[in-house]
Amino acid sequence: MRSPRVVIDRLQPSVDDGRFPAKATVGQPLVFEADVYADGHEAIAAELILRQPGGEAQRLPMRSLGNDRFRVQMLPTKTGRHLFTVEGWIDAWGSYRRVLLRLQAANKVSEQDLVDGVERIRAASRDADPDARLATLLLRLEDLSPPEKLMLLLDEGVAELMSARLPRGFASRHASEFCVIVERTRAGFASWYELFPRSQGAPGQHATFDDVIARLPSIAAMGFDVLYMPPIHPIGTTKRKGRNNSLVATPTDPGSPYAIGSSEGGHDAVHPALGGIEALRRLRDAAAGYGMELALDIAIQCSPDHPWLREHPEWFTWRSDGSVRCAENPPKKYEDIVNVEFYNEGALPSLWLAWRDVIEHWIAEGIHTFRVDNPHTKPLPFWEWLIADIHTRHPDVLFLSEAFTRPAMMYRLAKIGYSQSYTYFTWRNSKRELGEYMTELTQQAPRDFYRPHFFVNTPDINPRFLQDAGRPGFLIRAALASTLSGLWGMYSGFELCEGAALPNGEEYLDSEKYELRHRNWGAPGNIVGEITRLNRLRREHPSLQSHLHFQLQHSDNDQVLVYARQLPGADELVLVAVSLDPHAAQETQFDLPFDALGVAAGGALESEELMSGRRFVWHDRRQHWRFVPQEMPFAIWHLRRAAGAHA
Numbered sequence: 001m002r003s004p005r006v007v008i009d010r011l012q013p014s015v016d017d018g019r020f021p022a023k024a025t026v027g028q029p030l031v032f033e034a035d036v037y038a039d040g041h042e043a044i045a046a047e048l049i050l051r052q053p054g055g056e057a058q059r060l061p062m063r064s065l066g067n068d069r070f071r072v073q074m075l076p077t078k079t080g081r082h083l084f085t086v087e088g089w090i091d092a093w094g095s096y097r098r099v100l101l102r103l104q105a106a107n108k109v110s111e112q113d114l115v116d117g118v119e120r121i122r123a124a125s126r127d128a129d130p131d132a133r134l135a136t137l138l139l140r141l142e143d144l145s146p147p148e149k150l151m152l153l154l155d156e157g158v159a160e161l162m163s164a165r166l167p168r169g170f171a172s173r174h175a176s177e178f179c180v181i182v183e184r185t186r187a188g189f190a191s192w193y194e195l196f197p198r199s200q201g202a203p204g205q206h207a208t209f210d211d212v213i214a215r216l217p218s219i220a221a222m223g224f225d226v227l228y229m230p231p232i233h234p235i236g237t238t239k240r241k242g243r244n245n246s247l248v249a250t251p252t253d254p255g256s257p258y259a260i261g262s263s264e265g266g267h268d269a270v271h272p273a274l275g276g277i278e279a280l281r282r283l284r285d286a287a288a289g290y291g292m293e294l295a296l297d298i299a300i301q302c303s304p305d306h307p308w309l310r311e312h313p314e315w316f317t318w319r320s321d322g323s324v325r326c327a328e329n330p331p332k333k334y335e336d337i338v339n340v341e342f343y344n345e346g347a348l349p350s351l352w353l354a355w356r357d358v359i360e361h362w363i364a365e366g367i368h369t370f371r372v373d374n375p376h377t378k379p380l381p382f383w384e385w386l387i388a389d390i391h392t393r394h395p396d397v398l399f400l401s402e403a404f405t406r407p408a409m410m411y412r413l414a415k416i417g418y419s420q421s422y423t424y425f426t427w428r429n430s431k432r433e434l435g436e437y438m439t440e441l442t443q444q445a446p447r448d449f450y451r452p453h454f455f456v457n458t459p460d461i462n463p464r465f466l467q468d469a470g471r472p473g474f475l476i477r478a479a480l481a482s483t484l485s486g487l488w489g490m491y492s493g494f495e496l497c498e499g500a501a502l503p504n505g506e507e508y509l510d511s512e513k514y515e516l517r518h519r520n521w522g523a524p525g526n527i528v529g530e531i532t533r534l535n536r537l538r539r540e541h542p543s544l545q546s547h548l549h550f551q552l553q554h555s556d557n558d559q560v561l562v563y564a565r566q567l568p569g570a571d572e573l574v575l576v577a578v579s580l581d582p583h584a585a586q587e588t589q590f591d592l593p594f595d596a597l598g599v600a601a602g603g604a605l606e607s608e609e610l611m612s613g614r615r616f617v618w619h620d621r622r623q624h625w626r627f628v629p630q631e632m633p634f635a636i637w638h639l640r641r642a643a644g645a646h647a
């Protein structure tokens with residue numbers, strides 16, 4: 001096929017050139033861009049053609065950014081698949097107007113140049129479909145002096161009218177329609193709190209969901225809106241794990257909740273000691289009363305006691321001794337669970353459908369968010385099918401991928417449907433690491449399909465950084481996670497700065513995965529107040545509700561990371577500076593984003609430090625700040641142009 005005269009290229013957002021849908025979130029700016037160009041020097045115009053779910057195609061004019069790039073931005077309000085393409089054409093009036101502007105700047109506009117414009121309008125008004133506005137315009141032009149005529153011919157309203165009337169020269173359209181899936185707000189903006197329900201009661205007693213209800217007011221007061229629980233199903237006894245991952249359990253050890261299934265049921269059952277399904281329903285409703293939703297864990301594995309081993313032996317691979325090999329995620333070994341085999345003869349489609357039934361079961365119970373354990377150890381085609389299938393009936397259901405593996409696999413899981421993904425954030429501590437990682441996530445390909453969920457800790461990850469960092473270290477990581485990504489999460493105990501670890505690793509000492517833990521939620525030294533404030537700032541400042549719109553700022557100290565968060569086109573922004581050193585005071589000179597706020601030389605910025613409420617007017621582009629870890633290792637400023645300052 002020959003190239004059209006007007007070429008349309010490099011549509012954004014697009015994932016692998018349109019092979020997978022891009023992602024967007026209700027209420028977050030969605031930016032479309034394309035290169036549109038042609039031979040010669042004529043002006044080009046472009047339009048986005050957008051089909052929203054259940055709607056007519058809409059045409060949105062795109063603005064030239066220069067260098068052949070065009071852009072339009074919209075705020076999605078509907079969830080679902082949005083299809084788009086781009087049309088471009090030679091803009092005859094735009095070409096005339098552009099020349100006229102250049103002549104005006106050079107003070108060389110001739111009488112004939114003005115006549116040319118009037119003649120163009122006259123020709124347009126002679127079209128088959130007469131436009132009264134053009135007739136009126138011609139009448140007005142007749143009585144004007146040359147300078148007045150020039151002003152009117154350059155008028156933007158006239159440009160709009162003429163562009164709408166004139167035929168689109170050499171119009172062409174990109175050959176493909178691209179897709180953006182818009183998901184509900186919590187796909188991209190949510191604060192997760194993870195807890196083990198069985199630990200939420202009186203010391204030494206297995207708690208129920210009713211005990212979790214009693215904890216809701218304080219969790220909601222901290223500003224969390226998703227309550228995530230590790231598996232809540234019956235736990236097997238065969239090869240049950242004991243304290244600190246011991247291979248021998250005592251009769252009173254509750255077992256790992258990931259060892260799912262016993263004679264009391266499998267993945268669609270609730271552990272009786274948690275109060276059963278009625279108690280879960282009470283918790284679900286109580287959480288909704290606090291504006292929170294529950295997220296459940298989907299762990300595709302079975303304890304050897306799971307009913308499926310008896311009912312569906314064809315879903316497992318049996319060894320000659322009648323056992324099934326235990327699961328692993330190298331180098332970790334999970335002796336108390338076995339895997340189902342997706343590729344076994346007899347597993348397709350029954351096993352795939354069984355998992356869909358499990359998800360449907362919990363959706364029917366009002367659960368709309370699922371954290372999926374180790375999805376990278378299960379078939380990609382399975383996830384692609386399952387998520388698409390669930391979304392045809394339940395487009396608001398969210399899936400979080402807990403894959404800590406190679407980047408290609410983590411990204412692929414997002415491309416094939418996962419709404420959110422665990423990340424390497426937990427292990428990115430230095431200024432260089434954090435800067436590079438954020439640049440990859442926000443300015444390279446993942447930007448269009450990968451929503452990073454920044455967990456500061458998990459029951460499996462007691463980050464080495466936190467193990468000896470004390471309270472300042474917890475403040476540092478909370479500030480980073482909550483201001484770098486729209487999605488952040490913590491596992492309970494973080495707010496109490498718990499960091500005791502087993503030697504030489506990242507496992508918690510006396511991990512709650514294998515025993516009940518009782519905590520004093522008001523223990524001295526906690527950071528509940530700071531977490532509450534951070535979550536409040538996230539709600540108040542839309543630029544903190546996504547990981548996108550991130551810009552590194554210069555700071556002269558390698559221990560201090562400074563970044564701006566600004567929505568496209570906004571006249572305000574949030575500037576964050578975090579000292580990455582939990583042990584010693586650090587100070588830095590850093591640059592203020594005067595240009596991003598349109599402040600010219602001699603102008604000033606009004607700023608409010610949002611943790612303390614202190615206000616400043618800053619006249620110098622370069623500022624100085626000192627961080628004392630025991631006081632506050634970070635600062636967050638809201639910045640806008642000072643009233644009266646010139647742009």
Ligand SMILES: O=P(O)(O)O[C@H]1O[C@H](CO)[C@@H](O[C@H]2O[C@H](CO)[C@@H](O)[C@H](O)[C@H]2O)[C@H](O)[C@H]1O
Nearest residue numbers: 245256258259299329334335336337373374460
């Ligand atoms: O493999 P990951 O590091 O991604 O961890 C996830 O999956 C593990 C297996 O489900 C899970 O491990 C826990 O449960 C196992 C099964 O009961 C048990 O053998 C492990 O000792 C225990 O850590 C882990 O919690 C989960 O996040």
